[in-house]
Amino acid sequence: xxxxxVGVVGYGTIGKRVADAIRLQDDMELVGITxxxxxxxxxxxxxxxxxxxxxRGLSDKDHLNHGIDSVHGxxxxxxxxxxxxxxxxxxxxxxxKWYEKRGVKAIFQGGEKAxxxxxxxxxxxxxxxxxxxYIRVVSCNxxxxxxxxxxxxSTYGVKQAHATLIRRAADPWDIYHGPxxxxxxxxxxxxxxxxxxxxxLPNMELFTTSVSVPTTLMHIHSISVDLEMPTxxxxxxxxxxxxxxxxxxxxxxxxxxxTAEILEYAKDLGRERGDMPEVCVWKETIGLKNDKLFxxxxxxxxxxxxxxxIDAIRAACKMCSGAESIRKTNLSLGI
Amino acid sequence: xxxxxVGVVGYGTIGKRVADAIRLQDDMELVGITxxxxxxxxxxxxxxxxxxxxxRGLSDKDHLNHGIDSVHGxxxxxxxxxxxxxxxxxxxxxxxKWYEKRGVKAIFQGGEKAxxxxxxxxxxxxxxxxxxxYIRVVSCNxxxxxxxxxxxxSTYGVKQAHATLIRRAADPWDIYHGPxxxxxxxxxxxxxxxxxxxxxLPNMELFTTSVSVPTTLMHIHSISVDLEMPTxxxxxxxxxxxxxxxxxxxxxxxxxxxTAEILEYAKDLGRERGDMPEVCVWKETIGLKNDKLFxxxxxxxxxxxxxxxIDAIRAACKMCSGAESIRKTNLSLGI
Numbered sequence: 001x002x003x004x005x006v007g008v009v010g011y012g013t014i015g016k017r018v019a020d021a022i023r024l025q026d027d028m029e030l031v032g033i034t035x036x037x038x039x040x041x042x043x044x045x046x047x048x049x050x051x052x053x054x055x056r057g058l059s060d061k062d063h064l065n066h067g068i069d070s071v072h073g074x075x076x077x078x079x080x081x082x083x084x085x086x087x088x089x090x091x092x093x094x095x096x097k098w099y100e101k102r103g104v105k106a107i108f109q110g111g112e113k114a115x116x117x118x119x120x121x122x123x124x125x126x127x128x129x130x131x132x133x134y135i136r137v138v139s140c141n142x143x144x145x146x147x148x149x150x151x152x153x154s155t156y157g158v159k160q161a162h163a164t165l166i167r168r169a170a171d172p173w174d175i176y177h178g179p180x181x182x183x184x185x186x187x188x189x190x191x192x193x194x195x196x197x198x199x200x201l202p203n204m205e206l207f208t209t210s211v212s213v214p215t216t217l218m219h220i221h222s223i224s225v226d227l228e229m230p231t232x233x234x235x236x237x238x239x240x241x242x243x244x245x246x247x248x249x250x251x252x253x254x255x256x257x258x259t260a261e262i263l264e265y266a267k268d269l270g271r272e273r274g275d276m277p278e279v280c281v282w283k284e285t286i287g288l289k290n291d292k293l294f295x296x297x298x299x300x301x302x303x304x305x306x307x308x309x310i311d312a313i314r315a316a317c318k319m320c321s322g323a324e325s326i327r328k329t330n331l332s333l334g335i
Numbered sequence: 336x337x338x339x340x341v342g343v344v345g346y347g348t349i350g351k352r353v354a355d356a357i358r359l360q361d362d363m364e365l366v367g368i369t370x371x372x373x374x375x376x377x378x379x380x381x382x383x384x385x386x387x388x389x390x391r392g393l394s395d396k397d398h399l400n401h402g403i404d405s406v407h408g409x410x411x412x413x414x415x416x417x418x419x420x421x422x423x424x425x426x427x428x429x430x431x432k433w434y435e436k437r438g439v440k441a442i443f444q445g446g447e448k449a450x451x452x453x454x455x456x457x458x459x460x461x462x463x464x465x466x467x468x469y470i471r472v473v474s475c476n477x478x479x480x481x482x483x484x485x486x487x488x489s490t491y492g493v494k495q496a497h498a499t500l501i502r503r504a505a506d507p508w509d510i511y512h513g514p515x516x517x518x519x520x521x522x523x524x525x526x527x528x529x530x531x532x533x534x535x536l537p538n539m540e541l542f543t544t545s546v547s548v549p550t551t552l553m554h555i556h557s558i559s560v561d562l563e564m565p566t567x568x569x570x571x572x573x574x575x576x577x578x579x580x581x582x583x584x585x586x587x588x589x590x591x592x593x594t595a596e597i598l599e600y601a602k603d604l605g606r607e608r609g610d611m612p613e614v615c616v617w618k619e620t621i622g623l624k625n626d627k628l629f630x631x632x633x634x635x636x637x638x639x640x641x642x643x644x645i646d647a648i649r650a651a652c653k654m655c656s657g658a659e660s661i662r663k664t665n666l667s668l669g670i
Contacts, residue, residue, distance in 0.1 A: 035581045053659035161627060164499040164516060166546055182557045183501060183548065184593030187587035189622035199590035207624045209557045209631060211501055212516065213548040220518045222499035222544045224559060252522035260517030289542045290495060296520045296544060 002030040004317050007053075007082035009095060010034065010076060013171055014109060017040055017089030017306045020272060022086075024332040025310060027319060031082045034075045038066035048058035053078035066289055079104055084316055086187070096134065105132075107312045108304065110139030110196070119199035121146040122311040122329075123245055126322030129315040141165055141219060142196040144279040144299040149197070149204055151244040152293065154238075157228025160205040162183060164222040165193060171302060172216040179214050218259035218276075219299040230291040231317050237293065241281050245326055246335060247306065248278035250298075256282070266300075271334060274302035280334060307333060316325045339652050340362040342388075342417035343431060344410065348506055349444060351376055352641045354385060355463040355607060357421075357669040363652055365416035366417045369410045373401035385504065387488070388413035414439055416469050419651055421644055423444030431469070440467075442647045444658035445474030445640065454534035455479040457664075458580055461657030464650040472643045476500055477531040477616040478553060479634040483558070484532070484539055486579040487572075487628065492563025493539060499557040500528060500545040506637060514549050521545035553611075554634040565626040572628065573582060576580060580661055581642065583613035585633075591617070594633050601635075606669060611637035611669060642668060 004027060008019045011033045022030045032051030035058065046052060046068045054063065055075050063071050072078070074162045079085055079098055084105040087094045099106040108116045117134030119125075124146050129135045138146070145163055154160055161198025165186075170177035186209070194208035199303070241247045250256045256265060267274040277300065285296035307329045314325040329335075337360060343354045346368045348508065357365045369385030370377045370393065381387060381403045389398070390410050398406050407413075414420055414433055419440040422429045425444025434441040443451045452469030456489040473481070480498055481602045487493055500521075505512035521544070529543035566572070576582045585591045591600060618666050620631035633641075642664045649660040664670075 041340065097422065148486075156642060160627065162414055162559040162627070162629065164501075166548065168500075179550070179593060179595065181550050182552050182593040183550055185595040185617055187554060187619040189620050189629060194413070207559070207622060207629055209559075209620065209622070209628065210627055211555050211557065211631065213501065214550050215514070215516050215518055215548065218418065220520060220546050222546065222557070224497040224542070224544075226561075230362065232581065241493070249378075256515040258514060258519040260514065271373070283521055283545065284520060284522040285520055286457050287542060287544070289525070292495065292542065294497065294524060294542055294544055295401045296546065300520070325349055 003027055004319065005029050005031050005081065005083045006034045006313060007031045007078040007085045009078070009085050009087045010089035011041055012090070013044065013087060013302050014046070014305065015274065017275065017303055018086050018309045020089060021306050021310050021333060025328065028313065032072060032078050034078060038063055038068060038123065039109065043067060045229065050240050071117045075151065083325055084313055086313070105316045105335040106134055107309055107316065108134065110142060110224045114199050119203060120308060120312050120315070121200045122308050122322060123147060124138070124150050124200050126311065126315050126325065129312060131318050132316050135312045135316055136267065137305050137312055138196055138200060138277070140299050140301040140304045141193050141221070141307060143305050144192065144221060145206065145299060146200045147199050147244065147247055147279050148241065148297055150201060150280065151240055151247065152184040152225055153201070153204065155240050156231060156293070157203060159228055161223060161224040163193070163206060165208060165210040166220040166222065167210055167212045168215050168217060169212050169220055170216055181214055186212070215259070217263055219301055220259065221297050221299065223295055223297065225291055225293040227291050232288055234286050234288060237286050238283055245330065246278050248280050249283050252282060252284045262298055263300070264320070274301040277303040277307050277333065279304065282291060307335065321333045338362055339648065339654065340364050340366050340416065340418045341648060342366045342413040342420045343368045344413070344422045345424035346376055346380065347423060347425070348637050351380065352608065352610065352638055353421050353423060353644045354380070356641050356645050356668060360663065363648065367407060367413050371412060373398055373403060378402060394648050419648055421648065432458055440651045441469055442614050442644055442651065443469065445472060445473045445477060447471055449531070449534050452611060455643060455647050455650070456535045457657060457661050458482060459535050461646065461650050461660070464647060466653050467651050470647045470651055472640050472647055473531055473535060474566045474638045475526050475634050475636045476556070477535070478643060479556060479632060480528065480532050480541065481535045482579065482614050482631055483576065483616065484541065485536060485573065486575055486582065487560055488536070488539065491566060491577050491628070494561040494563050496545045496558060496560040497541040498541060499526070500526065501555040501557065502547045503550050503552060503554055504544055504547050505551055512640070514547065516549055519547040521547070552598055554636055555594065556632050556634065557631055558632065560628040562626050564630055567623055569621050569623055572621050573618055576612050580665065581613050583615050584618050585615045587617060587619045597633055598635070604669070610641070611635040612638040612642050612668065614639065632654060642670065
């Protein structure tokens with residue numbers, strides 16, 4: 001089987017992870033990545049042997065000043081050499097017109113508007129994206145909400161749910177965003193996350209409230225669900241989450257008391273970049289009262305959409321079934 | 336009318352505020368405070384002319400080394416000279432036996448067990464504490480939850496509620512507690528806050544989930560309520576909170592986007608120590624969907640129980656009605 005040729009446009013938090021993940025797939029070939037500046041990320045990519053296609057704004061030969069031996073034409077060349085592009089540019093900058101002009105399929109990220117492509121979470125709606133020209137992998141938070149709420153809905157039925165998103169202020173590398181020392185409510189309700197979940201799970205009645213907090217280490221969601229078929233069996237809920245792909249139960253009894261320790265654990269597991277793409281649900285935070293289910297889950301904002309991007313490539317290019325793609329992606333990433 | 340003589344045992348975050356508030360009441364006299372070390376707080380109290388009663392562990396004359404001219408016997412003398420004590424010692428250290436032995440009434444704080452005295456939130460159950468020997472002013476979080484949930488229950492009826500507590504890691508002065516950079520879920524559900532609310536509102540079906548976050552500036556509660564009598568009128572909810580004592584509506588449209596700006600506003604209002612004893616609800620975070628109400632409220636952990644302590648003194652000593660006490664306390668504190 002010939003490999004699908006994939007280009008990555010935008011090489012930041014998500015782009016660099018997606019590029020690495022593509023290189024781990026036996027049915028994909030990473031054509032290269034774009035660069036709009038020669039920073040440490042591009043230098044590291046160059047050292048890995050990843051081909052670099054500078055944006056037109058970069059001056060000729062400047063790459064030599066950054067220790068990068070060679071570049072490969074321009075971003076347009078990358079697009080023309082690829083069967084599909086994963087666009088990981090900053091939110092609201094997806095280069096859709098470039099891809100349309102050249103008849104190349106593309107995967108966008110959750111920062112783009114919903115009409116950019118078929119919204120996508122592998123385990124929820126892989127089939128919807130089968131053969132699609134444009135797919136939008138939804139945001140880290142929406143992805144995490146969909147994974148567990150879909151599971152709860154399938155087993156117990158969700159009448160309505162409320163999620164409070166306790167959001168990390170910035171990514172670890174990001175020194176420009178706050179708050180340093182305050183709690184910042186998102187002053188529109190519902191926050192966009194609830195409606196965004198409906199692009200994946202159209203019947204999910206979810207209201208979301210969001211607060212930014214001074215940390216860089218993961219988001220936490222506090223979720224309450226009105227169940228259609230109530231249960232008093234917490235172990236049943238635990239078993240449900242344990243058997244749901246890309247959901248990981250974590251245990252206070254193992255010493256995982258915080259998001260810091262989840263990421264320490266990911267490092268101890270030998271994960272690339274210390275990533276934790278699974279949604280982590282603390283067993284001890286699962287509660288049942290009357291007809292409601294409560295739980296806390298943690299979302300690693302930098303990595304949880306990476307496996308979705310890989311699966312989205314396979315869906316767009318009709319490479320294999322959703323179940324098979326999830327199996328292959330999980331295996332390659334050690335999930 | 337002769338003034339009620341009040342002593343304050345324990346002079347930390349709460350004790351120093353309660354002592355100042357007592358001095359503002361026309362029907363109370365602050366006998367003095369205890370000291371178990373001569374730190375900056377005690378020095379400041381001395382400068383204000385507050386009488387200091389050292390604990391027995393302190394060595395004689397050591398106060399002179401700290402610029403404190405005179406002390407007044409020992410803690411036991413303070414108790415004997417007082418009609419009532421407000422015990423603001425650290426959690427689980429309330430000196431109840433001392434007060435019982437001397438037949439002195441006492442007010443305890445929310446860190447004590449529920450059986451230490453009648454649990455108390457002025458606007459919810461003042462009458463329950465009428466003439467009580469021992470009252471327990473519940474914690475800042477429980478107080479805040481009771482204030483708004485009681486109002487919602489009275490107007491719309493609460494079937495069941497869920498509150499996610501996003502808790503400040505430590506008080507501003509407290510350099511010993513973390514987290515510095517992580518989110519720490521409270522790994523028992525429900526957290527103690529839900530059951531604690533029942534000590535005030537016995538029929539309130541509240542489940543609480545809690546996460547500590549790296550800030551010192553206030554807690555935020557994300558609350559969802561299943562209403563008995565649903566409404567679609569957000570302005571009605573706004574009016575309800577606006578007309579509820581010790582609840583303040585805050586507005587993003589005024590530039591109050593975060594807890595930092597709430598406290599900046601308190602300083603701009605000229606509040607003593609920059610305190611905000613009112614529960615602050617952001618107007619823009621009030622949401623209604625199907626039969627549910629959603630809102631975010633911020634709690635100033637250092638000050639919201641201060642007015643409750645003052646009212647608890649009046650309830651214990653049968654000084655006036657709850658409505659009258661709340662009126663007097665609010666007026667004295669500029670609420």
